[in-house]
Amino acid sequence: MNIIVHPNGAFSVNTYCITESSHALIIDPGSEAAPLIEFLQKDNIIPEGILITHPHIDHVEGLPLVQKAFPGVRTYLSADGKPELQHITEQAQLFGLPEPAPVIITDYILNEMEIAVGFFTITPLFTPGHCNGSLTFLINGMLFTGDALFKGTIGRTDLPGGNHTLLITSITDKIMTFDDNTQVYPGHGEITTIGYEKRRNPFLRGFKINT
Numbered sequence: 001m002n003i004i005v006h007p008n009g010a011f012s013v014n015t016y017c018i019t020e021s022s023h024a025l026i027i028d029p030g031s032e033a034a035p036l037i038e039f040l041q042k043d044n045i046i047p048e049g050i051l052i053t054h055p056h057i058d059h060v061e062g063l064p065l066v067q068k069a070f071p072g073v074r075t076y077l078s079a080d081g082k083p084e085l086q087h088i089t090e091q092a093q094l095f096g097l098p099e100p101a102p103v104i105i106t107d108y109i110l111n112e113m114e115i116a117v118g119f120f121t122i123t124p125l126f127t128p129g130h131c132n133g134s135l136t137f138l139i140n141g142m143l144f145t146g147d148a149l150f151k152g153t154i155g156r157t158d159l160p161g162g163n164h165t166l167l168i169t170s171i172t173d174k175i176m177t178f179d180d181n182t183q184v185y186p187g188h189g190e191i192t193t194i195g196y197e198k199r200r201n202p203f204l205r206g207f208k209i210n211t
Contacts (some may be wrong), residue, residue, distance in 0.1 A: 001140055003185070004039075008032035010097060011058040014143060014187055019045060023119035026066060027137065027144050027186060029052045029188075031097075033062030037069045048118025049074045053146025053187060054134040056159075057082040057091040057100060064101035074117065079108035079128065080131020084161060109135065125174045129167020130155035136175055144185045149175055151184075151192035154203045168203065176204065 004017040009030040016027040022049045024040060040047060047070055052060055055077060062182070067073060077085075085103055088205055092100050109124050116122075123138040127148045134155075137144040148156035149171050157164040175184075180195030197204055 003142075004036075005185070005190075005191070006030070006036055007034075009058050009061060010095070012188055013058040014185070014189070015062070016185060017047075018120070018139065020119055021184070022046070023048055025049055025051060025117065025120050025122075028053055028059040028146065029062035029066045030058060033059040033065045037066060041069070046070060047073050048120065049076060051117075051122070051137055051144070052077040052081070052105070052135075053144065053148075054078075054131050055084040055088070055103075056131060056147070057088055057095065057097060059146070059187065060085075060088070060103050061097070061100055063103055074106045075104065076107045076109055076115070076117070077105045078124070078133040078135045079110050080126070080128065081131075082108060086134050087160070092159050099144065099173060111123045126169075127170035128161075128176050129165075129170045130156060130161075131159060132161040134170070140186060143175060143178065145175060147204075148188040149184060149197065149201075150186045150188060151190045151196070152201055154201070155187075171204065 002019045006015040013030040015030045018025040022045050024045045026047050114121055114123050125136040127136045128134050130147045157167055178194050182194045183193045
């Protein structure tokens with residue numbers, strides 16, 4: 001399994017592309033999706049699904065372009081994030097971004113049961129607090145946390161739907177339960193591990209280090 005990280009857009013969102021042979025998953029397609037599309041088309045790799053960690057403009061801005069390049073690709077978001085999508089234009093205006101094309105979600109996730117997306121098996125974890133509808137995706141033992149947990153810090157909670165207490169609960173009850181060696185792929189910034197966050201993240205002090 002190969003993971004390509006493509007920081008892009010006004011907020012340097014991490015768009016991830018997970019490939020296994022000729023299969024691929026895309027996570028959070030940012031505004032600069034064209035290079036990723038070119039790479040996939042050049043190597044004849046067809047994405048089997050697009051995962052959205054949460055419905056903020058920087059994480060979905062490139063979705064219409066990817067869907068146009070790969071017609072019929074399934075797109076997954078928490079059902080709790082559906083109302084947030086109705087305000088995607090307002091989000092763009094708030095941050096001075098161009099008005100986005102319509103964002104289409106084909107599959108709304110209702111629970112934390114494993115889902116099969118083509119070649120891949122994914123476990124969605126509900127991790128609200130940064131905004132409504134935030135998900136962390138567990139894929140092959142790796143965590144893709146969106147804007148819930150970053151290296152050395154956590155997501156902001158001052159936007160609509162944000163709740164600091166709820167975010168800390170989401171992180172402690174869902175994300176920090178994994179082994180210290182578990183790799184964490186955040187929505188912005190560098191890759192980290194559960195163990196590193198236990199040792200270094202000032203918002204998460206007090207966790208026991210597994211040995």
